[in-house]
Amino acid sequence: MVNDQRYVPVLVGSSLKNIGVPTLLDAIVNYLPSARIIPTSSSNTDTLMYIFKTIHDRQKQPLSFARVYSGSVKKRMVLTNARTNEREQINKVFLPFADNMEDIDEIRAGSIAVLSGFKEASSGDILVSNRKSTIATHLNDLKQQYPFLPDPGLEAPPPVFFCTIETYSESTQKQLDFALKNIKREDPSLRVRIDDQTGQTILLGMGELHIDIIRDRLKREYDLETYLGPLNVNYRETPRKSTQQTIVWNSSINEKHATISITLSIEPIISQDKKIISFSQIQIVRSDEQNFENLKKEHVEAINHGIRLALSTGLIKGTEVVNIHVKLHDLQLTGFISPALYSAAASDCVRACLRHADCTLLQPMMRVDLVCVADRTQVVLEDLARRHSQIIDVQQGTSG
Template sequence: MRDNLRPHLTDSLTAVRNLGILAHVDAGKTTVTERILYATGTTHKRGEVHDGTTVTDYDPQERDRGITIFAAAVSCAWDGHRVNLIDTPGHVDFADEVERSLRVLDGAIAVFDAVAGVEPQSESVWRQADRHGVPRIAFVNKLDRAGADLDTAVESIRQRLHPAPLVVQLPIGAEDAFTGVVDLVRMRALLWTDGHDTVEEGPVPDALRDEARRRRRQLEETVAELHPAALEEFCAEATLTAQTLAGALRDLTRTGDGVVVLCGSAYRNLGIEPLLDAVVAYLPSPLDVPPVRGSADGTEQERAADPEVPFAALVFKVNATATGRLTYVRVYSGTIRKGDTVLDTGARRTERVGRILRVQADRHAELDRAVAGDIVAVVGPKSARAGATLCAPAAPLLLEPPTVADPVVSVAVEARRSTDTERLVAALARLAEEDPSLVVRTDSETGQTVLSGMGELHLEVAVEKIRRAQGPDVNVGRPRVAHRETVVRGVSGLVYRHVKQDGGAGQFAHVVLDVEPLEAEAGSEGFVFRSTVVGGRVPQEYVRAVAAGCRDALVEGPIGGHPVTGLRVTLSDGSTHVKDSSEMAFRTAGRLGLRQALRACATILLEPVVDVTVTVPEDAVGGVLGDLAARRGRISGSATRSGTAVVEATVPLAELFGYATRLRSRTQGRGVFTTRPAGYAPAPAAVAGATATR
């Protein structure tokens, strides 16, 4: 019976596309998503961001602010294919939402503004997709805007993102006169009429025929350079058939050697149908991506995208709703049914699946089961958090969770009424459960509850979410950035002996530590430990204990108690006692020894810095440059285009608190800015002194 079902199951998997919409804020991601839902018949009215009628931006804060804050999953059908779509945020403060989404996607549509081209956050999300190996196609949006230019946008893709752009369309008309595209693969014209609800196919207009031939030839040459089979046909026939060209475009997209570029205007509903055709034709199905890899019993295993193998899924989002806790999962292998018991591998506890839901943003449709390749929400698991693995209890597997960035901004929060303190603690716990990039802790010195996140807006949204959920009234302190400390001059041969004798078995550990700055290229973790002890003077299990103790010591540095990064510690010598040495003793020696070494090192304070892109009218540039300089900004470049100036600078994050209001007042509301994390940089002495005295 199973053998008879397998061809049907395989066919169904090839007809699935799991993709996300990625872009800079305001590039039109949500509008593209809404038009896809409309074109596929999933909705019968076009949702508009400015009207607050979108399906995916359903949260009240999203509609009030006009931006996407939370990744929203929707599902639709096109040309016999099931398309599971995740609309991701574009603001840098919510980059972790994008990271968790990319972890479970097989492909993506990268949306670019036809006027602005590649913007800072576009570049950031593109690099995130690179890290996850997610194939992409590009959609150059807003071609109906004044100043829109497809070639300029494509050139910015080539220069800033470095893939080979494979432009498969030529616009018909420009700006307000943009009415359609020439499909360069099939050499046909696609025109939108009847209020842009229908597309008409026809011959290439006479005025564009020569240009279309030139661009088709250029596309063939680029593809032939990158694809061996296409090169063979091109050399033999001096051209490529539409079938060969489409097959080569599919292969180049899935290997990442090229990116197919389409164009249109989502707001005017121009270009959505060809975009959906490209999703089906070029982006991979769950069967086209490598099997998921995980660990089980200390060994690495693979699970194929097969409904008949043991179940395994990754939790990528948790949402507490009024009707229950929704756990969003990507099913990588096997089948899950209502009533099944699953294992949360990391927590080592079993959970029962009460319901399975096909998600349409804030609306849901009940399912009896979900199979490999599905993205669904389940109701029942009580403790699974984002990044958890759910699997069949008889076949445990632990999948690699998405990475979580360290928070960079903190605020102190407290309930206005002391009687609401417990309610606030519970509300903060729910926030941290839903969003792993939010961290809640208690300040050991002040006793305050501190909420940390990825930026001012991130924290504003979190606090507002508490208020809107009938939570307690909250007082919020001034934002503070998360500093780090690092070593600029190390020490060698620091000797530390840990000796404790208070009756019974004692503790003895002797270590000799060398501490030195860690070069940036030596590793990205910020801390490297190694041992050069010879002759077995310190057994290997004690070496590991010393390394663990050193990591414990990095939590608080000598300047202001901030985490320490950017150093290499070498265990160069040591000794043991035949009776009193233990792993605990050597861990304690590592922790206390490194703390003593850090006090002897020359250390400096690091502060988070961000790359800022400010777009203002030309007549406001002088004031903006002066303001950035006053905020300790380093100008890295500026350019002028169509009466608008774009200024790029690197600025300490702490100096940008309140900058949005200041910029609006300086530019009569016409200036905008975006930021992108740029790591850490040495803080001036005044800042170091201020943090040390807190």
């Protein structure tokens, strides 16, 4: 029933306090699919494996723990990442026994292996030996045989808190960048970005404990002493009304003059399920006066880049602007316009629109169902009110 996804076991425990760990291990043995389950079709020789964990070893570099679902995995084998469509080569294949790893030449379907040599593959990726054109077909066939096989890539929830992170010496900044890149491959819920104005490294995580664990790992695994700035809530910003603005940019390089006039409009997106929608690409509004025939693909991408840059730092708290739709209405050019000028003009135009869009803050929210005894209902409601909770409904159960 678990294999058919009709039932999902739910357990409660704490790894920090060592509560419920034996129960969890017993549940893995009793409920989860056995590693002895292998494809019954002998005609399917294509390799498919799922990376469920990535770690960074100082001697062996990145190591990927993977379950082989079909075919076999060998040294020097080249596979295709189903998420990125990029090719990855396996250097070595190890068979894990606790902390020891046995170097082997090949491992077959149904087994778990540790692989080295991947450049970009991370936790949640599916790698196959097929050509790119047959990846989707192979995944669909395997999903019919293994309904519990997840989709490629782990979709982590958006971060809730963020803070700056710095080393005590500028000479160790490159080491910090290298360490955070490795930890990000292991932990998809961790986000790292660089502030465009200050150049500081921003760490985004799921909570205070999550960020503290990252700092502890930097000290323990990479011998890096770091300083964390104040912890901030990862708000979002969104416009409440539509607006349209025109920006004119002038540039002069080597006595060559260029002018770009761009007209953009923004409008809020009303999501019925209250999902956060990030900006993806601009919509070009074609008209009789402006058909954008000379607008090339690289110019559109430069405009999109400038818009993303402007929306990454809102005007209220400098957080991302979401649930926004951007349209290009007019573009007038004189002289040679570089892609950087397209981006700069689009970025300034979006900021001008945001100043007139009556933007507001969006707070991270979680929907929670609470159950309590009847005589404690008022106490619970008062506590929720003190925490600025929005109480949607109160119902009385059958037991009173």
